[in-house]
Amino acid sequence: MELTSLKFKEQSSAAIANADLQRALGNVEKGFIDKRRKSTDALPEFDRLRDNARDIKNHTLAHLDHYLEAYEEKVTQSGGHVHWAATAAEAREAVLAICQQRKAKTVTKGKSMITEEIGLNDFLSANDITPVETDLGEYIIQLRGEHPSHIIAPAVHVNRDQVESDFRRVHTQFEAERDLTEPVSLLAEAREVLRQKYFEADIGITGANFLVAETGSSVIVTNEGNGDLTQTLGKVHIVVASIEKVVPTLEDTAQILRVLARSATGQDMSVYTTVSTGPKRADDPDGPEEYHVVLVDNGRSDMLGTEYQEMLRCIRCGACMNHCPVYHAVGGHAYGSVYPGPMGAVLTPSLHGIDKSGHLPNASTFCGRCEEVCPMRIPLPKMMRHWREQEFEKHLQPSKARFGLGIWAYVARRPKLYRRAVSLAMPVLSRLGGARHRIARLPLAGGWTRHRDLPAPEGATFMQQWAERQRHDKGSKA
Amino acid sequence: MSGRDAILSKIRASLGAGGDEAARKTAVAERLAGHPRGVIPERGHLPAAERLALFRDMAIKANASVATLAGYDALPDAVLTYLRERNLPASVRMGTDPRLAEAPWHEAATLEVKSGASDGEDVTGVSHALGAVAETGTLALTSGTDNPTTVNFLPEHHLVVVDAKDVTGDLESLWSALRTSRGDGSMPRTVNLVTGPSRSGDIEQVLLMGAHGPRSVHILVIDPEGTMPAERTP
Amino acid sequence: MEEPSAGRRTRADAKKPTVGLFATCLVDLFRPSVGFASVKLLEDAGCRVEVPLGQTCCGQPAYNSGDRADTAAIAKQVIESFEGFDYVVAPSGSCGSTMKKHYPWLFEEGDPWRARAERFSAKVHELVSFLTDVMGITGVEGRLDQSVTYHDSCSGLRELGVQAQPRALLNSLEGATITEMKDANVCCGFGGTFCVKYPDISNTIVTKKMKAITDTGADMLLAGDMGCLMNMAGKLKREGSNVEVRHVAEVLAGMTDQPAIAGGGKR
Ligand code: SF4
Numbered sequence: 018m019e020l021t022s023l024k025f026k027e028q029s030s031a032a033i034a035n036a037d038l039q040r041a042l043g044n045v046e047k048g049f050i051d052k053r054r055k056s057t058d059a060l061p062e063f064d065r066l067r068d069n070a071r072d073i074k075n076h077t078l079a080h081l082d083h084y085l086e087a088y089e090e091k092v093t094q095s096g097g098h099v100h101w102a103a104t105a106a107e108a109r110e111a112v113l114a115i116c117q118q119r120k121a122k123t124v125t126k127g128k129s130m131i132t133e134e135i136g137l138n139d140f141l142s143a144n145d146i147t148p149v150e151t152d153l154g155e156y157i158i159q160l161r162g163e164h165p166s167h168i169i170a171p172a173v174h175v176n177r178d179q180v181e182s183d184f185r186r187v188h189t190q191f192e193a194e195r196d197l198t199e200p201v202s203l204l205a206e207a208r209e210v211l212r213q214k215y216f217e218a219d220i221g222i223t224g225a226n227f228l229v230a231e232t233g234s235s236v237i238v239t240n241e242g243n244g245d246l247t248q249t250l251g252k253v254h255i256v257v258a259s260i261e262k263v264v265p266t267l268e269d270t271a272q273i274l275r276v277l278a279r280s281a282t283g284q285d286m287s288v289y290t291t292v293s294t295g296p297k298r299a300d301d302p303d304g305p306e307e308y309h310v311v312l313v314d315n316g317r318s319d320m321l322g323t324e325y326q327e328m329l330r331c332i333r334c335g336a337c338m339n340h341c342p343v344y345h346a347v348g349g350h351a352y353g354s355v356y357p358g359p360m361g362a363v364l365t366p367s368l369h370g371i372d373k374s375g376h377l378p379n380a381s382t383f384c385g386r387c388e389e390v391c392p393m394r395i396p397l398p399k400m401m402r403h404w405r406e407q408e409f410e411k412h413l414q415p416s417k418a419r420f421g422l423g424i425w426a427y428v429a430r431r432p433k434l435y436r437r438a439v440s441l442a443m444p445v446l447s448r449l450g451g452a453r454h455r456i457a458r459l460p461l462a463g464g465w466t467r468h469r470d471l472p473a474p475e476g477a478t479f480m481q482q483w484a485e486r487q488r489h490d491k492g493s494k495a
Numbered sequence: 496m497s498g499r500d501a502i503l504s505k506i507r508a509s510l511g512a513g514g515d516e517a518a519r520k521t522a523v524a525e526r527l528a529g530h531p532r533g534v535i536p537e538r539g540h541l542p543a544a545e546r547l548a549l550f551r552d553m554a555i556k557a558n559a560s561v562a563t564l565a566g567y568d569a570l571p572d573a574v575l576t577y578l579r580e581r582n583l584p585a586s587v588r589m590g591t592d593p594r595l596a597e598a599p600w601h602e603a604a605t606l607e608v609k610s611g612a613s614d615g616e617d618v619t620g621v622s623h624a625l626g627a628v629a630e631t632g633t634l635a636l637t638s639g640t641d642n643p644t645t646v647n648f649l650p651e652h653h654l655v656v657v658d659a660k661d662v663t664g665d666l667e668s669l670w671s672a673l674r675t676s677r678g679d680g681s682m683p684r685t686v687n688l689v690t691g692p693s694r695s696g697d698i699e700q701v702l703l704m705g706a707h708g709p710r711s712v713h714i715l716v717i718d719p720e721g722t723m724p725a726e727r728t729p
Numbered sequence: 730m731e732e733p734s735a736g737r738r739t740r741a742d743a744k745k746p747t748v749g750l751f752a753t754c755l756v757d758l759f760r761p762s763v764g765f766a767s768v769k770l771l772e773d774a775g776c777r778v779e780v781p782l783g784q785t786c787c788g789q790p791a792y793n794s795g796d797r798a799d800t801a802a803i804a805k806q807v808i809e810s811f812e813g814f815d816y817v818v819a820p821s822g823s824c825g826s827t828m829k830k831h832y833p834w835l836f837e838e839g840d841p842w843r844a845r846a847e848r849f850s851a852k853v854h855e856l857v858s859f860l861t862d863v864m865g866i867t868g869v870e871g872r873l874d875q876s877v878t879y880h881d882s883c884s885g886l887r888e889l890g891v892q893a894q895p896r897a898l899l900n901s902l903e904g905a906t907i908t909e910m911k912d913a914n915v916c917c918g919f920g921g922t923f924c925v926k927y928p929d930i931s932n933t934i935v936t937k938k939m940k941a942i943t944d945t946g947a948d949m950l951l952a953g954d955m956g957c958l959m960n961m962a963g964k965l966k967r968e969g970s971n972v973e974v975r976h977v978a979e980v981l982a983g984m985t986d987q988p989a990i991a992g993g994g995k996r
Contacts, residue, residue, distance in 0.1 A: 026927065029927070029929065029930055030929045033929050033930070033933050041699070044699050044700040045700075047700065048696065048700030049700075060536060061536070061537065062534050062535075062536045062537065065534045066533075066534050066536075069533045069534050073533070076522075076526070079510065079519075080519055080522060080523050081506050081510070082503050082506045082507050082510070082512065083519060083520055083523040084523060085502075085503065085506075086503070087523060087527060095681075095682070100498070101497065101498035101499035101501075101502050102498055103498045103501045103502050103505075107498055151707065152697070153695045153697040153698070153706060154695075154697035157697065157698075170696070170697065170700065171697070172697055172698075173700065175698075176699060177698050177699050180698055200698040200699065200701050200703055201703050203698055204695060204698065204703045204705070204706060208705070208706065208707060211707065212615065212707075216615065230523075230527060231527050231530060232682045233682075234682060240693070240694050240695060240696070240706065241693055241694065241695045241706035241707045241708065242648050242693040242706060242707040242708025242709075243706065243707040245644070245647070245648050245687065245707075245708065246648050246649075246707055246708070249644050249645060249648065249685075250645075260502065260506075265523070265526045265527055265530075266526065266527060266530035266531075267530065267670040267673075268530045268531060268532050268533060268667050268670060269530075269533070271533075271665075271666040271667050271670065272533040272534065274666070275536070275666075282696070284557075284690075285553065285556075285557070285630070285631045285632075285690070286557075286631035286632075286633050286688070286690040287690065288557070288689065288690050288691050288692070288693055288694060288708075289687065289688070289689060289690075289693075289708070290633075290687075290688040290690075291685060291686070291687050291688070292682070292685065292686040292688070293684065293685050294682040294683070294684060294685070295682075295684060296684070297684060298639070298683075298684055300639070300640050301638060301639060301640070301643075301684055302590070302611055302612035302639075302640055302643045302645075303612040303613075303638075303643045303644050303645045304638060304644060304684050304685065312502070314502045314505070318502060318505040318506045318509055319505070319509065320509075321506060321509035321510055322509040322510055322511060323509075342915060342916045342918065342934045343927075343930055343934070345934075346930050346933035346934055347930060347933075379923075379926065379927075380923070380926075380927055380930065381920070381923065382883070382916050382918060382919065382920025382921075382923045382924075382931075382934075383793065383883070383884075383920060383921075383923075384883035384887075384915075384916035384920070385883055385884070385887040385888065386883070386887070386915070386916070388887075389887055402792075402793070402795070404795075405793070405794060405795030406795040406796075406797050407795070408795055409794060409795030409796050409797070410795070414794070414795075418794070418926075422790065422791060422794050422796060422799075425790060425791075426790075426791050426796065426799035426802075426803070428785075429785045429786050429788070429791075429799075429803055430785075430799070430802050430803060430806060432782065432783050432784070432785050432806070435785045436782075439757070439758055443758050443759075450992075452992075453992045453993075454988050454989075454990075454991055454992030454993075455962075455963070455966050455991040455992055455993075457967070462925075463928075464924070464925030464926065464928045465924065465925055465928070465963070467928050467932075468928055468929075468931070468932035468935075468964065468967065469932070469935065469960065469963030469964040469966075469967045470962075470963045470964075470966045470967045470991055471959070471963055471991075472759060472958075472959045472962050472963055472966075472990045472991035472992075473759075473991070473992075474758055474759045474760075475759070475760060475761055475762060475987060476761075477761070478757050478758055478761060479752050479756055479757040479758075479760075479761035479763075479764035479765075479780075480752070480757055480780070480782065480784075482761050482764075482765075483761075483764065483780050484782070
C-alpha cells in the first residue's frame with residue numbers, strides 16, 4: 018500500500034468524523050482488553066514468561082546470522098527451499114518466480130502482515146495471478162479494496178451491515194433474497210465461497226509466526242483454520258516470513274506461544290498452532306508437493322545494533338494497539354502505514370524513514386499503556402522518543418514549532434529571565450479568566466481552546482508568592 | 496552478491512560480529528542441542544488424575560467436548576452415539592492409525608468407515624492424536640497416512656481419540672514426546688496443535704464457531720486405568 | 730529507604746529531612762495553591778521544605794519534542810539546584826518521573842553528569858507517594874463532604890506506581906467517598922504538547938474521559954497532575970459540567986478556598 022503517514026493529521030480528523038468507523042472502533046475496547054486481562058491474571062507465571070520471551074528473542078537477535086543458517090540447513094534437509102530476499106522487490110520476485118514455474122492462476126493466502134508490507138497482492142494481480150485472502154477479516158477487506166486496519170483483526174473498522182452489502186455486491190451466485198442479517202450467516206456464506214477457492218488454488222501462501230531453527234519448521238497461529246487449508250490443499254506452500262521470526266527451538270516457541278495468544282485475544286492458546294516442516298513425504302496422503310520459504314529482510318538487518326533493535330522482538334500480537342487511546346480514537350487506517358498503532362509508530366519510520374512518517378512517533382501521549390501490555394517488553398514510548406530526537410536533529414519538525422520551542426528553552430534555561438517573564442504574564446492571563454476562572458479563546462492557543470477552555474491562572478506565580486512569604490516570615494522573625 | 500550473503504553480512508556488520516565467532520557459534524549449537532525448557536507453569540506439574548481433569552476442563556473452556564472411554568472396544572459405539580445424537584450421517588473418514596484400526600468397527604454395522612485423506616465431502620472425521628496438553632486443553636495431531644491432515648480441517652465434526660497416558664502437563668513435555676515418537680528425531684510434515692473448534696471474531700469481534708475448520712471438536716480419552724476423575728456435577 | 734519520621738516534630742529542624750519542593754511549571758504558573766498545599770502536607774509530615782529559586786521546568790516540553798540538548802541543559806540546572814536536599818518532591822507524577830526515570834538517560838555512560846543524575850534521581854519522589862511510602866503517613870486530618878472520583882495520571886501510575894497511595898489518604902478524610910470511574914487508568918488525552926499538536930485526537934480521548942467522570946455522579950474530580958487536570962477541567966467546563974476539579978494535594982491539605990481549576994463547581 019502507498020504510505021500516507023504524512024497525512025496522518027488529516028486522516029485522523031476524517032476518522033474521528035466518521036461515525037461508522039467510530040462505532041466499529043468501540044469493539045476494540047470492548048473486545049480485547051478485558052479478555053486479555055482475564056487470561057493473563059489466570060496465569061501466575063505470565064510476567065516471568067514475558068521476561069523469558071524477551072530473553073529468548075534477545076539471544077536470538079544477537080546470534081541471528083547463525084540461527085538463520087541453522088534454520089536454512091534444516092529446511093533444506095527436510096526437502097524445502099529457502100529464498101533470501103534483501104528487499105520487498107526481491108521477495109515479490111521470488112514468490113512470482115515460484116508461481117510462474119507452476120503456472121499458477123490462483124493463489125490462496127493465509128493472513129500475513131509481511132505480504133502486506135511487501136505489497137504482494139497488487140504485484141501478483143499485475144502479473145495475472147489472482148490472490149484470494151482466506152482469513153475472514155482479510156477476505157472482507159479484500160472485497161472492499163482496503164488494507165488491514167489492525168494487525169490481528171484486519172476488518173475491525175468494518176460493521177456487519179457493511180459486510181452484508183459487500184457480500185451482496187460480490188457473491189452474485191446466491192439468491193438475492195437470502196437473509197444475511199446475522200453475522201453467523203455471513204460467516205457461513207464466506208465459508209462456502211472460500212471452500213471452493215482452496216481446492217481451485219494452485220498455490221497456498223502463508224506467513225509465519227515463528228521459524229524454528231532447530232527443526233527448520235514454520236509455525237502459523239490462527240483461529241479459523243484458513244491458514245491450514247491454504248497450506249494443505251495447494252500443490253505448493255510458500256511461506257513468506259521476515260528474518261526476525263526465527264527462534265531457536267520448539268521449547269522457545271512454546272514459551273512465546275504462552276504470551277502470544279493471551280496478549281492477542283485473551284485465549285490460553287489459539288485454536289490452531291501448526292508446525293510445518295518441508296513438503297509432503299513419500300507416503301503422505303495429503304499436503305503440498307513443494308515447500309518454499311521466502312526470508313525477507315527489508316530493513317530489519319539495519320535495525321540490528323541500533324536503538325530500534327528491540328522492536329525486532331515484536332510478535333505482532335496487537336496488544337499495543339488494543340490498549341492505545343490514540344488507536345481507539347482514530348483506528349488503523351489513519352496511520353497511513355501497513356503497521357498502525359504504537360508498534361507501527363516505531364516500525365514504520367524504521368522501514369520507510371522518519372522523513373516520511375514523522376507524525377507517527379509524535380502522535381502519542383506517552384501514556385505507556387502499550388509498553389505495560391507488550392508481551393515482549395518492548396519499550397515502545399522510549400523508541401518513539403528516539404524517533405522524535407532524530408526528527409529534531411534532522412530539523413524535520415515544522416519551523417514554527419521548532420521556533421517556539423527554541424524560545425521557550427532559551428528562557429527556561431535562564432531562571433531570572435523566566436521569572437520576570439512569567440510574573441508579568443500570569444496576572445494578565447488571570448485577569449482574562451475573570452470571574453469564571455477560564456478562558457474560552459486565546460490567540461496562539463487555538464490548539465488548546467478549539468475543544469476546551471483554558472483554566473485561568475490564579476494570579477501571581479507560586480514562586481512570587483513563596484518569595485513574598487519568605488520575606489514576610491523573615492520580617493516577622495526579626 | 497546473492498541475497499543470502501547480502502543479508503547475512505549485513506546482519507554481522509550490524510551486530511558488530513566478527514570477533515569471537517567461536518563463542519557465538521557455540522552458544523547457538525548449545526541452545527539447539529539442549530533446548531532448555533524455560534518457565535513451566537505450575538499447572539503443568541500436576542499428578543496424573545488432576546492433569547487429566549485439567550485437560551478436560553481446559554478443552555471444554557475452549558469449546559470442545561470430552562468423553563472418557565475404558566478402551567478401544569468402546570470406540571465404535573461412542574462414535575455412533577455422537578453421530579446419532581446430532582442427527583449426522585453414519586459415516587466417518589479416518590486414516591490408517593493402527594490404534595484406531597484395532598477397534599471393533601465391524602460391531603457398529605451401520606457405520607460407514609472411509610479410509611484416506613478427506614476430499615471435503617465428509618461430515619465427520621476421526622483422528623488419533625499423538626498426545627495432548629493439559630495446561631491449555633490442546634490436542635497434538637501429526638500428519639501421515641495414519642492421520643491425514645485434511646481430516647483435521649475439512650469435516651464439520653472432528654472426533655479425536657487420545658490415550659490418557661499421552662496427556663502431558665505442558666507443551667514442552669509434548670515436544671519431548673514428539674522428538675522420540677519417530678525415533679530419528681525428525682519432524683512429521685505437520686504437527687497440528689488444536690485447541691477447540693474453528694472460530695472467527697472478525698465480524699464486529701463477535702465470536703462465531705466453525706469458520707473454515709470443524710464447527711465441533713469431540714475428544715475421546717481412552718483411559719483403561721480409570722485415571723480420569725468423574726466429572727464434577729455443576 | 731530512610732527512616733520515616735512521623736508527625737510534626739517540635740525538636741530542632743536539623744533533625745527533619747529537608748525536602749526541595751519542585752513545584753512544577755504548571756503549578757507555579759497556573760495553580761500556586763497546589764504549591765502551598767504541598768508545602769503544608771510535607772511540613773505536617775515532618776519535613777523541612779525549601780523551594781529553590783533556580784527552578785523553572787523539568788524540561789518535558791523539550792524532552793518530548795526530541796530536543797535532547799536543551800533537555801539536558803535544563804536537567805543540569807535542576808540537578809544543581811536540588812542535589813543538596815535529602816529529597817526532591819514534586820506534586821506531579823509526570824515531572825517526577827521525568828526527573829526520576831529519565832534524567833540519567835540524558836547523559837552518556839561515562840559522562841560524570843550521568844552518575845550525578847543517578848544520585849539526584851534516587852532522591853526524587855512524587856508528592857503523595859512520598860508522604861505514604863517514605864514518610865510513612867497513613868492518614869491526614871480533615872473532612873471531605875463532597876463525593877470524589879480520582880483519575881490516575883499515566884506517568885505517575887505506570888512509571889512511579891502511584892495508584893493506591895492517593896486513594897488511601899483520601900479515604901482517611903472523614904466523610905470521604907470515592908466513586909471509581911470506568912477506565913480511571915486510561916489516559917485523559919493531555920500528553921503535554923500532544924494535546925495542542927493533535928487537538929482533535931486529544932479531544933476524542935478527553936471526551937471519553939469526561940463521560941467516565943460524569944457517569945460517576947461525583948461532585949469532584951481529583952488527580953495528581955496539573956496537565957491532566959487542566960485538560961479535563963477545560964473540557965468539563967467547555968461542556969457545561971459543574972464537576973469541581975482539583976489537585977489531590979489541595980483536598981488532602983484541606984486547602985480548598987481557591988476557586989476550583991477553571992472555576993465552576995457547585996457554588
Ligand atoms: S509491539 Fe508488543 S504489544 Fe505491540 S504487537 Fe508487537 S509484541 Fe505485541
